[in-house]
Amino acid sequence: MDRDHRGWLPCLLGGAVFAVCMAGTTLPTPLYGLYQEKFGFSELTVTVVYAVYAFGVIGVLLLAGNASDTVGRRPVLMAGLGCAAASAVCFLAATGLGWLYAGRLLSGLSAGLFTGAATAYVMDLAPPGGGSRATFVATAANMGGLGCGPLLAGVLAQYADWPLYLPFAVHLALVACSLAVVAWLPETVRHQTSLSTVRPQRPGLPPQVRTVFGPAAIASFVGFALFGVFTSVSPAFLADSLDVRNHAVSGLIVALAFFASTAGQLVVGRVGVGRSLPLGCAALLAGLALLAGALRWDLLALVVLSAIVGGVGQGLAFRGALSAVAGASPEDSRAAVISTLFVVAYAGISVPVIGVGLLVGPLGLEGAGLVFIGCMAVLVSTAGAYLLRRPVRVGM
Missing domain, CATH: 1.20.1250.20 (MFS general substrate transporter like domains)
Known part of the structure; x- marks a missing residue:
């Protein structure tokens, strides 16, 4: 074909x-x-x-x-x-x-x-x-x-x-x-080999990538952690605290975060990678603050706003992070660096989410959520402050 x-x-x-x-x-x-x-x-x-x-x-x-x-x-x-x-x-x-x-x-x-x-x-x-x-x-x-x-x-x-x-x-x-x-x-890889030739990828960070990778990885970690909490515990919060038991509504609110992320990634092309990372950190911080307000005052409107604002921030931050680390990487190690970034991002989906689950018993869902938000806010604020002092310059 x-x-x-x-x-x-x-x-x-x-x-x-x-x-x-x-x-x-x-x-x-x-x-x-x-x-x-x-x-x-x-x-x-x-x-x-x-x-x-x-x-x-x-x-x-x-x-x-x-x-x-x-x-x-x-x-x-x-x-x-x-x-x-x-x-x-x-x-x-x-x-x-x-x-x-x-x-x-x-x-x-x-x-x-x-x-x-x-x-x-x-x-x-x-x-x-x-x-x-x-x-x-x-x-x-x-x-x-x-x-x-x-x-x-x-x-x-x-x-x-x-x-x-x-x-x-x-x-x-x-x-x-x-x-x-x-x-x-059609198959697009012209020279195919057997499965036996596939070797595990070792995450790698060449020296010239490390200054960019730190804040980019933190922003990615926080963005994916916010998504992880939204997709794992927000239906329970909506049902128990807001009495929203309509499955279609809870599914829509989670979906809004992912759709907003797509919009945030599209904006990167207009604002540039150098600006998208700190802007993404700021939006993530705003999304976390809105989520804290939703937990504290049991307001559905704040949950929806948190999904949208946090989703846009995740999209800005992650696409900016991906572009930044790829641009700073030598061509022969770019794949390994990108794999390392994805490993950090997916660690954000798992580790903090389990932490929230452990805290729900002694602190309740609201308390566990506020502890999570506080930790993530410190991380993303640190990354954002670093990026403002040392803006990312990308060259592919």
Whole structure:
């Protein structure tokens, strides 16, 4: 198939597949309360179930993050879709907590396989000269897919039958369609080798990257931590403190954070990388402050504003961080540096979230949330102050 004569269709189809896979990783978000009622586990267990996903992503990034460069894009995406399908089956078959852990781990494996491979594939499939638009397609597919997951599950759980089964059955059907699409799309890696040639990637930081990497990594960590808390415990806060028990509403609020992140990433091209990092830190700090107000005064409007402002800040900070560390890295070690940044970012999704879960017992959800917000505010303020004193200059 000659993609030059098919315009943007292959690129857009690749983006659609990317979105389907990422939607599966956030699909359980508005359903955790229902699982708690069914299986009788604590808020700490919710956060651990959620965080297992991040460990799967980190493991794949370290062990096989560069696999698609050698074995080809399609085999890696097929494997990722296979993990996504297996994850959906685990949730459909769930009769206890072990199934949820297995489903989340497989979901993390699918996201880890897709994160780099699908981004590269979407860009590969773009028509000549379409690199900038292809980057937007990949970004929108990634964050948009993450946002569509809780929205889809929330709507189906609220307005259709079988709330713990129908969302995953629908996702399984979408994954089957995605497999057919990937089978139809062309392979873009010309010189493929066997899987045995894939070697684990060692995170690396050349000396010239270290001054940029520190504040960029902190901003990424805080942004992903904010997303982690939103997607793991916000449905419980909405239900217990605000009496918002509509699954579609809780799914929409979580989705807003991811959609706002997409908007924030788009703004980077206009404000520049040097400004986007400190601006992202400022927006993250504002989002944390709004979330603190929501926890303290039980106001739904502040939760919504926190999702939007924090999401924009995460988008600004993360795309700025990615551009900054890539621009400061030598070409022969750029992939290793970017992998290190992703490892730090996904650590932000897991470690603070589990910390919040541990504190819920002695402090309650509000107290645990305020401790988390205080810690993250100190981190992002430190990074922002450093960036104001030493602005990032990017050269690719």
